Amino acid sequence: DVKVTQSSRYLVKRTGEKVFLECVQDMDHENMFWYRQDPGLGLRLIYFSYDVKMKEKGDIPEGYSVSREKKERFSLILESASTNQTSMYLCASSLDSGRVYNEQFFGPGTRLTVL
Amino acid sequence: KQEVTQIPAALSVPEGENLVLNCSFTDSAIYNLQWFRQDPGKGLTSLLLIQSSQREQTSGRLNASLDKSSGRSTLYIAASQPGDSATYLCAVLASSNTGKLIFGQGTTLQVKP
Numbered sequence: 589d590v591k592v593t594q595s596s597r598y599l600v601k602r603t604g605e606k607v608f609l610e611c612v613q614d615m616d617h618e619n620m621f622w623y624r625q626d627p628g629l630g631l632r633l634i635y636f637s638y639d640v641k642m643k644e645k646g647d648i649p650e651g652y653s654v655s656r657e658k659k660e661r662f663s664l665i666l667e668s669a670s671t672n673q674t675s676m677y678l679c680a681s682s683l684d685s686g687r688v689y690n691e692q693f694f695g696p697g698t699r700l701t702v703l
Numbered sequence: 704k705q706e707v708t709q710i711p712a713a714l715s716v717p718e719g720e721n722l723v724l725n726c727s728f729t730d731s732a733i734y735n736l737q738w739f740r741q742d743p744g745k746g747l748t749s750l751l752l753i754q755s756s757q758r759e760q761t762s763g764r765l766n767a768s769l770d771k772s773s774g775r776s777t778l779y780i781a782a783s784q785p786g787d788s789a790t791y792l793c794a795v796l797a798s799s800n801t802g803k804l805i806f807g808q809g810t811t812l813q814v815k816p
Contacts, residue, residue, distance in 0.1 A: 592746075619802045629804040631792075646803065678746055682802055691737060692794075692804060694747040697712070 591615070592695035594679055600701045607666040609698050611679030618684035620662035621692065622646075622654065625676040637662055637686065647673075668703045705730045705797045709807035717815050724778040724810045725791035731771045733795040736780050737804065739765050741790045744806055750791075751778070752781045 595610035611620065621636040623646075633646030634652040643654050651673060655663045662681075667675055679695040706729045715721050727735070734753045739747040751760045751767040753776070759768040766779040776793055790811045794804040 603717070621802070628808075631794075631804075633803055634785075634801065659740050680747075691749050691752045693737070693749060696746040697744075699744070 591692050592679055592681055594677075594695040594698050596698050597696060597698050598701075600703065601666075601669050602703055603668075603670060605669050605702075607669050607700070607702075609664040609666075609677055609700070610678075611662045611681075611695055612660050612663075613681040613693070614660065615681070615683070615693075616659065617681035617693075618659070619682045619692075620656065621680040621682075622648065622652075622664045623678045624648070624681065625678055625697075631678065636662065638699070671702050674700060674702045705733075705795065705805050707793060707795055707805050707807040709710070709791075709793060711810060712808065713811045713813075715813040715815065718783060718785060720792050722780050722783055724791050725755050726776040726778070726807055726814070728774045728776075728795050728805075729810075731774050732796065732797070733771065735770055735787075736767075736776050736792075737794050737795065737796070738765075738776075739792045741792060741809070742788075748793065767773070783812075785816050787816050788812055788814050 592613045622634040623631045625631045627658045632648050632680045637643045637656040653665045680692040683690045732756050737749045737752045741747050753769040764781040769776045783797045790809045791810045794806040
């Protein structure tokens with residue numbers, strides 16, 4: 589079974605802090621994604637990566653950056669946390685196999701509260 | 704711009720009933736459609752993936768269909784159980800280059816014992 593893990597289930601930070609959210613997948617997937625989920629807005633893509641050291645902006649990249657130094661690990665960084673970044677953050681991964689478009693598998697989520 | 708809609712937003716049924724959840728999308732040029740389940744405060748669990756060339760997929764009591772030309776998918780749940788209570792999300796893959804999924808808002812299902 590594919591396993592996607594996230595470093596924390598719950599996180600509380602203060603405004604202005606630098607925050608790191610970590611995601612690890614164990615199935616050698618090329619693609620990794622960061623989403624945030626908010627009531628009434630659904631899931632929105634923040635960033636994704638299709639290879640080590642490669643990244644692409646999603647729909648809402650402002651205020652975030654990412655890092656992918658190893659294939660299995662994709663980090664989301666909030667450079668200076670703000671209260672409007674309080675949200676559920678979900679990481680996902682998928683296999684890249686050419687023209688077959690594969691399932692995305694999600695981690696358990698990190699509930700981030702910024703005070 | 705691709706938009707995904709799920710109606711109704713919430714559904715309550717008695718245990719044992721067969722039910723259908725609906726998902727519609729505005730642009731038929733999709734690569735696949737995926738159904739997920741989400742329990743409160745948890746991540747998403749993939750239920751079924753339908754490639755654009757397929758019409759349906761089945762897993763246990765779940766059956767998902769896809770009609771690209773009409774922009775619709777349905778998730779059929781047979782003999783519903785209280786353990787099926789959750790939010791069900793559909794998502795379409797609209798771009799072959801990014802793997803980016805576009806999600807509906809979900810249907811929250813409650814199955815009453």
